[in-house]
Amino acid sequence: MSHALPYMIQVSQLSITVVGGGMVAKKRTQSLIDAGAHIHLVTPRLKGDWDELIRSHNLTWEARKVTDEECLLADWVFLCTNNSALHDGYKQNKVPRQMVYRCDLAQEGNFYVPASIERGLLSVSVSTAGASPSYTKHIKETLEAVLPSHAAEDLQFLQQARKRILAQKGERQAKLKVLKELASKDRLRDPNREEWLNEACALVEKERR
Structure with missing residues (x-):
């Protein structure tokens, strides 16, 4: 991904599928639901505490594996597994105009997810375009320290x-x-x-x- 534009997007009207049931998948699912999205989760098993999210009316869980030969008919697909080969294969088969996120290689997807700071109506996003999540975290902590408490x-x-x-x-x-x-x-x-x-x-x- 050579260039990217920062946008704030309303996700409530998008169809979104998250592939994976681990920590990253849970983090992405939680933030999407908090933003008003309805999530279709595809994974054979869940790791960690998903109980609250599973009880949410904004989540449906399809308990199966995704193969690298299929395509999902969602507007956005979040590939959040530890299987890079699956991600590579899926990216080749995705439907036209579908936006795909990869947790393993953010720059190989169509978009990446910035770190964010939320203070009421204030939203600040920080991204290094996938170059260094650790540096992104450092910048986020620096900004949090200087933002006014009021x-x-x-x-x-x-x-x-x-x-x-x-x-x-x-x-x-x-x-x-x-x-x-x-x-x-x-x-x-x-x-x-x-x-x-x-x-x-x-x-x-x-x-x-």
């Missing part, structure tokens, strides 16, 4: 403020000016930011008249 609270406030400002009548430029000021460090740390927002909204409405 980011989730700030974004919740900014989201509600944005909806309120854009919904009211007034000049677009005046609204954008308020939104920009709200996102500034000084305004976010202002204990009276709610009062300032009320006054700013009133002023935008007044200037329209």
Whole structure:
């Protein structure tokens, strides 16, 4: 994979198959279900504690092996086994436009999964394109240490403020000016930011008249 673009993708409408029943398969399945996906899991056996995921309404388990001569009719296929030959064979037989992830050789798949940091509405992704998972982990830990602890609270406030400002009548430029000021460090740390927002909204409405 020579080049890749970072996107945030809604997965709830995709058909997704995970092949494998080990630790990596469980990790990928968990993150996909958390994002709203329904997973078709294909593996003859499960390793580790899958009980909670198996009870999920977003998971169906087909207890069998996948061969390197078949193809699965899903939008995305996650190959999460320790069998590289299976992965090689499947990649040759995949259906057109199907996106395939390989846990063993990320760069040989159609996409790879970045490390991610979630703080409420904030999502930060880090990837080294499969070059070094250890270095990716190091960068992720560095970022976690510098991200503000109040980011989730700030974004919740900014989201509600944005909806309120854009919904009211007034000049677009005046609204954008308020939104920009709200996102500034000084305004976010202002204990009276709610009062300032009320006054700013009133002023935008007044200037329209």
